[in-house]
Structures are given as structure tokens and as C-alpha cells.
Amino acid sequence: MLYLVHMTVSIPDNLPTAEADRIKAEEKAYSQNLQKSGKWPHLWRVVGEYANYSVFDVESNDELHDLLSKLPLFKFMKISVTPLAKHPSSIR
Numbered sequence: 001m002l003y004l005v006h007m008t009v010s011i012p013d014n015l016p017t018a019e020a021d022r023i024k025a026e027e028k029a030y031s032q033n034l035q036k037s038g039k040w041p042h043l044w045r046v047v048g049e050y051a052n053y054s055v056f057d058v059e060s061n062d063e064l065h066d067l068l069s070k071l072p073l074f075k076f077m078k079i080s081v082t083p084l085a086k087h088p089s090s091i092r
């Protein structure tokens with residue numbers, strides 16, 4: 001099942017820089033593992049924002065929720081999820 005996911009990150013100003021950097025490094029490793037596994041096939045930066053559009057390819061709503069809720073930056077994110085279905089005119 002494919003899902004379009006929009007993530008916006010808002011790290012509080014009072015979070016120490018070293019702590020923010022540590023969480024961002026964890027986030028990078030976590031996301032790169034999921035990309036290598038094929039579960040996170042697209043990750044695109046939104047120009048001019050600390051936000052991304054991603055496509056996840058997972059088995060269920062529950063699996064997606066599990067993966068998203070384990071993002072190291074999860075507590076600093078607003079996330080919206082759009083389930084995707086095959087378009088009848090798509091040639092792929």
C-alpha cells in the first residue's frame with residue numbers, strides 16, 4: 001500500500017543545539033535504513049521549508065503508524081497522511 005506523507009518539523013528554540021543535532025543524526029540513520037529497505041521509496045524536501053513529502057510503501061495503516069511514530073523527530077513533527085490508489089489513467 002502506498003501513502004503520501006507530509007512532514008513538517010518544528011524544533012523548539014530552547015532545545016540545546018547538541019541535542020537537536022543528535023536527534024537529527026538518529027533521524028537520518030533511521031530514514032536511510034527505511035529507504036534501503038524499500039519501505040520509504042521517496043523523500044523530497046519542500047523548497048524553502050523544514051518539511052518533506054515522502055512516499056511510504058507498507059503493508060497496512062498500522063505498519064505506517066508504527067514506522068512514523070518511531071521517527072526520532074516524531075514529537076517535533078506535524079504529519080499528514082494521504083492513502084494512494086491506482087489512477088485509472090496511469091500507464092504504470
Ligand SMILES: O=C(O)C[C@H]1C=CC(=O)O1
Binds near residue numbers: 007
Ligand atoms: O528533514 C526532514 O524532512 C525530517 C526527516 C525526514 C527524514 C529525515 O532524515 O529527517
